Amino acid sequence: MRDSLATRPAESSAVQVTVPDVVLRGVPFGVTLTGLDTADGALVRAGGRTVPVEVADDGTLSASGLTAPDSGPTTVEVLWRGGAVATATPRTLPGWLSIVPPLLAIAVALVWRRVIPALFLGIWSGAVLVAGVTPGGIVGGLFATIQVYILDALADEGHASIVIFTLMIGGMVGIIQKNGGTQGVVNAIVRWASTPKRGQTATGLLGLTIFFDDYANSLIIGNTMRPVTDRLRISREKLAYIVDSTSAPVASLALVTTWIGFEVGLINEAVAGIPGLTLDGYGIFLESILYRFYPILALFFVFVIAFTDREFGPMYDAEHRARTTGAVLGPGAKVDAAAEDSELFAPPPDKPHRGFNAILPVLVLVFGVIVGLWVTGEGDTIREVIGSADSYKALMWSSLAGVLTAVLLSVGQRILTLDETLDSWYEGLKSMLFAMIILVLAWSLSATTDVLHTGDYLGTALSAALPPGIVPALIFVLAALTAFATGTSWGTMGILMPLVVQLMWGVMDANGLADPEHFYLLYSAVSCVLAGAVWGDHCSPISDTTILSSMASGCDHIEHVRTQLPYALLVGLVAIGLGTIPTGFGFPWWLSLLLGAGVLLAVLWFFGKPIPGHTEEVEVDEA
Template sequence: MKSLKSVSTVIGVALLLLAVLCYFINWHALVPAFTVLGIAIITRKALEPLIIGCAIGFILLAQQGGSAEWFPEGQGMIFPLNMFDGLFSSIARDAHDGGLIWVILVCILYGAFVQMVVASGGIKAVGKYSENHVKTKKQSLLMTYWLSFFFFLDDYFSALSVGNTMRPITDKFGVSRDKLALVLSFVCVPLTIIFPISTWTIFYGTQLTSIEGGVLDGKGEAITSPIEAFMHTIPYNFSAWISLILGALVVYEFLPDFKGIKEAEATVVIKEEKEKTSKKDKKEGKVIYFLLPLLVLIFCTVFPYPFDFDYWGPSFEFDINYIFGSIDALRGIATACVFVYFYFLLFKIVDFHKISDNFVKGLETITFVLAVLGFTYLLKDVQNGLGFNEFVASHLEGISWLNGSTLPFIVFALVAWICWATGSNWGIYAILVPTTAILSTQFHADFWLTQGALASGTVWGAAACFFSDNRVLTAQSCKVDMMKHGISQFPYQLIIFVVSSVIYLVAGFIL
């Protein structure tokens, strides 16, 4: 473990030196990102590096006179006044756009939902039921892998639910929590971008259908459905497919553990837990306490309410675009929380005080996550204020060997590292989907392959980033240090990146 820390320190120092170099050659847009990554790798912390990176970004903005587009109120302000003003501006802007509010509400309600189900004994019952079928360490990892496929609607939901459900079982069989988190990282994010019913599907598909001039299907007709548009990219989301395959190789033990995971596995101590029977807790949880809320969550996420006759009325069609055209993760989790609350109270599964306490406890467990997310949004805005996107675009245009065959590879590689460096993924869609569409037309590249490369790059960046929202939630549910988890799973992510890059490069010349 000491050698791993030494390597991490060397990499972190190298990134900080790179940030200094970028400052002196006036590549200011890259300084905050390299600073955050360097400090995060050295300290293995998430929040502090983001705060420092944002502070350095605002120092640079103060030197340049501020950003007229991103922080107009802070023009001419000195540091740290411009940072306080910028934090307010960033939150207000993202809240006005709805993106930040949506993420906050989904996060805190998922936290409350999971905590209430845990309090009912439902998740523990799933664990006990699983123990009747899980007899070995390998089987516990297999169950973790395949159980994740049932939580395809959202990566937040998958990370929180599967981690909390499987952690007691994998602990029992001596699986390190680092490896549990690794298996989740193989599935949670990739699954949401190759399954046609997810929050990522709707968002990305909407960006595609919003492209000026529209996008056409194979018959030359304009595509208006986000689901239909998204489904054209599924075969080309190579990094997501490779991640699922690599995850299977790990859990089926066809691929040996790399150094970080191997060291974590070697330090695991299996603790024999003696269950104490409490007179106060005579009731045992049942699997139905987990399954019924889950079914309500899935149904209300995919479909509108049964009394919504505008949807279920005479115009209802048995068409995938119609049925799945109204997916709403916030509606689903909000409804599920209300259902769980009253279901547990009415049937006296959990008493009023206990369910209320656990509801609040669930909200509190996401506080750190929300703080990290808030500064991630701020970092993104700071980099935009420093001209990060324009910097990338200008250097992309300067590549002499950029053509229709190499464009998918360049888009994937560039977007992957941008998302890895910034922790942003959905924001990248809004910025680069139209740009990628223009470039694919300009260079006569395959449109869907290029868009698939864009989606694939964001997925890889989100899964590989040390401080992305999914990394935070995965570490939270597996009860493992976030930076330790990020570093231990990164070698596997590099394999995914290299293999995907090769495939995109080959596909660009073939298609």
């Protein structure tokens, strides 16, 4: 990443002061010094404030707590032995300009509903503010967007590790789909589905089983379970709801998925810009799972509905129609012709479909991460080990081991030739390229907000206006609105994560809560970006996973959105009202989950109605 500090020539050849590229009016900043024999008596003055020079443990000389004047340029002076020995003049901007790049990215994403142009324009605007809003700065900022920020994002070793890991996971998913492993897992569960309740439960269980990728989850389960649920007179709307509500939620919660590299990469980038915070991105990810109330409660609600066979709203009408008339589609339903099985990853029809060929690579992947974290970490407790471990190494080692295991199983059993295996790996890898573009652009946008001190400004501006406990809830709503308008949870995370993590930390620091006892606020803020993005994604008619769920389930897309929306809204309101807000003020997360689950049960019991008819067992062919 680009270093946000630029060395300025000092008036004295012996002493130099290094100042930020940009300082914001009213926002404290710091400088570093070289060339001084000792810090004794050395002072730094800026904006009418003078602070002493301090010595860090590594011997670095610095001064912090400086502020820019309300108007005019900022002059930084180093005072030593009775005179000014070095000066520098960083560019000074009004604080509100620092939030322009992320706000522009959000606004463009909302209007254009395209996340890549939104992120690119956000980076460009940040580069222009750093260079100066002049014709030369506009042109120079455009070239700096790719030459400085995007290039540095790709060149970073940690970023490259995340990209490699995610691509390898996508390749592994492609192999285990092509060798029939995932189909074998599906077949094992399908044999048990013989009633509508069991059919819905089996579909939900498959959603938990195929946890490693939300796209694979939607396509595999929708296409596989569609003939089964049709025979059981389960409406296509209900199938699409179960598929949609067990794809992104489980992928956002599982410990090893195609999401994990993306999420950890964003979290690491966000916390890297916070001085004094040494938490590891993977450790924060693990802690944040406890506060992801919407995905957890969404999965819970799927199984509650399946077990009770009660519905309300438009879904009741759809299920009543299917059970009593056998019409799994409503009159005039429009079904995409692409709802037929995809041939891209279809396993060879003359080869056995063994679930073992999917389970073993996934187990190698999961346990590989655990072993990698244990080997590279230190400490007496699990939390200490994970917090100090090199998650990049663990993820890369495990992804390679998982891919090699999938290759050996496919070729060793002569299910696929080596060429076919490599082709399926490549196709799986290609499915992740779009997400990787978003991730790299998100890293680049984060670099511009770091240079512009956006997080510092928000923390300073909002610390007095916002109670820390309410900030995660606001983040949840903002993420949901962004995902709803853009239709992408990944794009939402890419835009918001670098911004809101620094905001949350700034508010915590300003209120004296930047200590381990209150880290739950940071975990909750991270979880709310992810959970809010999933919620908005579920409610959005332009969401990629919502469209895939409709397509794979053979359901009219508008009917899927219309019937799912009341359920998603209910779970979302319960998640924020009984989960995110109370835990922001110290309420135990586990008690919030229990209360949320209880309220969902009560609402379903009092407002839901049992579905009549067709409860006898039906013989179901293996998918």
